[in-house]
Amino acid sequence: MAYPESARAYVLAQYGRVYVDGLARRVGIAGGACAAAPGDGGVSEDQGRFSSVPRPNGHPWRVSAPQNLTPGSDMAGEVVALGPDAKGWALGDRVTASFFLHRTGDNYNTDIMNSALGAPVSGVLREYCAFPAHSLVAVPEHLSFEEAATLPCAGVTAYNALFGGPRPLTAGETVLIQGTGGVSIFALQLVIAAGAQAIVISSSDEKLAVAKRLGAAHGINYSHTPAWDEELKKLTGGQGVDRVVEMGGNTTLERSLSAVKTGGHIHLIGQLGGIDDVPAVSVVVPAIWKELHIRGNSIGSVAHFRCLLRVLAARPEMTRPVIDRVFDFADARAALQYVGKQQHVGKVVVRM
Numbered sequence: 001m002a003y004p005e006s007a008r009a010y011v012l013a014q015y016g017r018v019y020v021d022g023l024a025r026r027v028g029i030a031g032g033a034c035a036a037a038p039g040d041g042g043v044s045e046d047q048g049r050f051s052s053v054p055r056p057n058g059h060p061w062r063v064s065a066p067q068n069l070t071p072g073s074d075m076a077g078e079v080v081a082l083g084p085d086a087k088g089w090a091l092g093d094r095v096t097a098s099f100f101l102h103r104t105g106d107n108y109n110t111d112i113m114n115s116a117l118g119a120p121v122s123g124v125l126r127e128y129c130a131f132p133a134h135s136l137v138a139v140p141e142h143l144s145f146e147e148a149a150t151l152p153c154a155g156v157t158a159y160n161a162l163f164g165g166p167r168p169l170t171a172g173e174t175v176l177i178q179g180t181g182g183v184s185i186f187a188l189q190l191v192i193a194a195g196a197q198a199i200v201i202s203s204s205d206e207k208l209a210v211a212k213r214l215g216a217a218h219g220i221n222y223s224h225t226p227a228w229d230e231e232l233k234k235l236t237g238g239q240g241v242d243r244v245v246e247m248g249g250n251t252t253l254e255r256s257l258s259a260v261k262t263g264g265h266i267h268l269i270g271q272l273g274g275i276d277d278v279p280a281v282s283v284v285v286p287a288i289w290k291e292l293h294i295r296g297n298s299i300g301s302v303a304h305f306r307c308l309l310r311v312l313a314a315r316p317e318m319t320r321p322v323i324d325r326v327f328d329f330a331d332a333r334a335a336l337q338y339v340g341k342q343q344h345v346g347k348v349v350v351r352m
Helices: 151-163 182-193 205-213 228-235 253-259 284-289 302-314 329-340
Strands: 006-011 023-028 034-037 049-051 074-082 094-097 136-138 174-178 197-202 218-221 241-246 260-268 293-296 323-328 347-351
Touching: 074 151, 094 151, 136 302, 151 182, 151 241, 151 302, 174 182, 174 253, 182 197, 182 241, 197 205, 197 228, 205 218, 218 228, 228 253, 241 253, 253 260, 253 284, 323 329, 329 347
Parallel strands: 174 197, 174 241, 197 218, 241 260, 260 293, 323 347
Antiparallel strands: 006 023, 034 074, 049 074, 049 347, 074 094, 094 136
């Protein structure tokens, strides 16, 4: 297939609090080391898939982004063109791309942060994209494009949190997972695949039922049980959980500090409960007295991605991505709005 000079893309006139009104239009395509659409490279128009559409209420980390930005950070598709530096790839390869284009291993720094797809780098909600070859990873044969498109942000984040630190998750541990969104569901699946026990909290009995079907040992509805940290202590014989996959930020952190056992781990991932309008929580006293291991987690690297894919290939029955809903490319605005309602379990995908 020829690599076109232009293609359709969703463009945000302004990156701000509300940006679901971006319009599809034709934009120029920058040359790249390896083309694979959709993304910042190229893929077959009717075969590309991508997910992880950005939240309609704005980015929590206040990334500086240019005008006319194309949103979206996750994709999967087929290589349709190769640049002179695209070593190791061939036309027709099924690929996906790292969230941070230049984070290949333990090289995380400010420059790497600025290579994030979707902001500040223009993202993947487009028909064709150009990627540096080192940012790509091969899609396992057992995964569809839709399934592979769910992995770059949520899947890699969950893997890095549980296995990327100095003390990886081991069998027999008990892990608290907050919520049932993309990262949380991947974390649940990876915990079960590792032979550990998962406890999930959510405000929805229906979502907790899904989590239990996926293998969660217990589900706690925090709307009915606001003191969920005390309930967790009861479930663990008064000891607390070994790890917390912390998604809420300051709205949940205080109870997470209470729920984790002495010497336990808190993986700081999300700020879904808000930032400016939520009082900050001090971790100093509980972290000292309980000798906690608290680690921030900003997605992961190409190396983490490849490790995740090996786990998925080894345990496909336990780790197949959970897709809540698939939207067509023309309905990308509706996909953004659907994600903003936070009614989904797992991932939402836009199909090219």
